[in-house]
Ligand SMILES: Nc1ncnc2c1ncn2[C@@H]1O[C@H](COP(=O)(O)OP(=O)(O)O)[C@@H](O)[C@H]1O
């Protein structure tokens with residue numbers, strides 16, 4: 001029995017009623033359906049970014065990660081001091097133990113390889129996938145956060161976190177270094193000696209450079225984050241990219257590729273330790289970071305702006 | 312077939328006055344499954360509109376399309392006669408259950424979603440969040456982490472999130488799902504209260520009784536298609552009421568009913584039923600007693616939406632939990 005037959009036979013009076021007296025009684029007709037869309041407050045973007053930053057910097061997981069990153073330079077400082085006390089070792093140990101500022105550069109070059117990328121990937125990879133996984137994404141978009149606006153806020157948040165990660169490492173290393181090792185003119189990689197104030201400036205330049213490098217990684221992680229509802233997948237995917245890049249970088253046959261790999265560029269902050277500062281290499285590094293950001297950002301936007309949110 | 316049913320209004324463009332209008336709204340998911348099939352909905356302002364259908368009939372998918380979460384494969388829709396971005400701040404929504412940040416308090420969660428609304432003011436958020444929490448009875452649990460909320464509290468928090476601003480339309484997807492009877496009663500009462508303020512409520516449900524109790528209008532879905540929509544009265548009006556008489560003398564009763572002109576008289580051992588038509592039940596009773604037929608009980612069986620659904624689809628309504 002077809003439904004159409006049934007309907008005409010058993011429910012002759014069944015006509016869709018778009019507007020009924022009952023409905024209109026309950027609510028008198030409104031002034032033309034509020035034809036003017038609500039005013040967008042100009043501070044709305046910053047309010048959402050503030051909310052995002054609040055979540056990121058209050059989330060226990062992220063705080064633990066920042067704590068670990070702050071702890072590593074302290075451990076490194078203590079260890080180097082103990083080692084330096086009973087041996088005449090050369091190279092990095094003497095240079096770090098010999099000057100309070102050198103621990104900062106040593107910590108950055110050690111942590112930039114793996115631990116800092118992990119921290120950044122954890123936040124940026126979680127950005128969209130995490131919200132999708134918990135279902136909060138549908139409520140943010142229904143609010144309506146706006147897809148492009150949400151993506152921009154998520155990325156800016158990840159950029160702030162990238163610089164925070166770098167700054168935490170540098171600050172912890174700087175304080176530890178100042179406590180444990182002698183303060184005085186800094187001997188650079190190129191053998192030149194510069195005063196403490198200039199050493200601090202060079203630390204600042206390094207932090208800016210490494211922060212930008214981490215922000216480039218954040219863009220990659222954010223792009224991956226738009227493809228999944230499992231945030232650990234986006235984080236792991238980002239780390240796979242980092243590790244594969246490290247491996248490729250180590251293989252001599254792929255020498256030409258190294259210039260385009262993020263990990264190879266991250267360590268380029270040591271350009272700030274040369275005299276004069278190796279601005280050419282650092283500018284190239286920043287350009288590479290910019291290229292990653294533009295490319296990954298486009299992928300993220302293309303994917304996210306048209307995605308069906310079914311979580 | 313659905314388009315035929317919608318023919319009288321199918322050609323009309325979305326009107327500015329209605330709360331929700333959809334025309335030919337269709338979603339085909341990757342894999343080819345059609346979740347929603349040329350849906351033509353007209354939800355009048357001020358109505359409590361029940362969006363009724365068994366599990367898997369396309370209710371949630373429709374709501375996701377209405378809110379811009381899922382792109383329709385075909386068709387169009389408007390909310391409140393506005394472009395979507397302009398309409399959404401005036402729409403409160405609950406889609407497929409609550410979803411919040413487990414490590415935040417109820418209050419912090421509401422602040423978070425309020426921050427995502429570009430038209431909401433940070434200056435008034437404290438007051439609005441407090442009012443929304445009080446409205447759903449969560450004032451005392453405002454500072455508690457969401458992780459520690461019970462299922463009923465989570466559902467109420469989701470409704471509070473939908474009430475953060477002045478709303479013209481609430482879209483609630485199965486708001487009583489998973490609640491105990493007490494929680495269900497509370498949510499239904501809340502919906503009635505909100506509707507009494509003039510807010511249009513579009514509420515999906517797979518429970519017929521719920522829609523009959525709460526709603527002024529309903530649309531009935533079956534496997535992605537709209538099988539009927541209208542006021543509850545007009546929907547049930549297509550089915551007839553029957554009078555049912557318990558009596559030790561069914562043959563006598565049947566005679567009297569037939570003599571009164573009632574149609575489709577059916578007698579069993581201890582009861583007789585017939586279509587009531589335009590007859591008043593008390594007159595039927597008087598006639599029976601007047602003819603010396605003993606009446607042990609008399610009731611009027613009104614048609615339910617379930618009868619409507621079964622009548623329209625030829626299928627039973629798959630009712631669970
Ligand atoms: N993301 C998806 N991909 C493929 N099919 C889906 C998806 N979401 C829902 N469906 C299918 O669409 C149909 C309608 O689902 P849904 O809208 O959730 O129904 P309801 O809310 O009425 O229970 C179901 O058959 C379901 O399996």
Ligand SMILES: [Mg+2]
Pocket residue numbers: 367370371372407484485
């Ligand atoms: Mg559903």
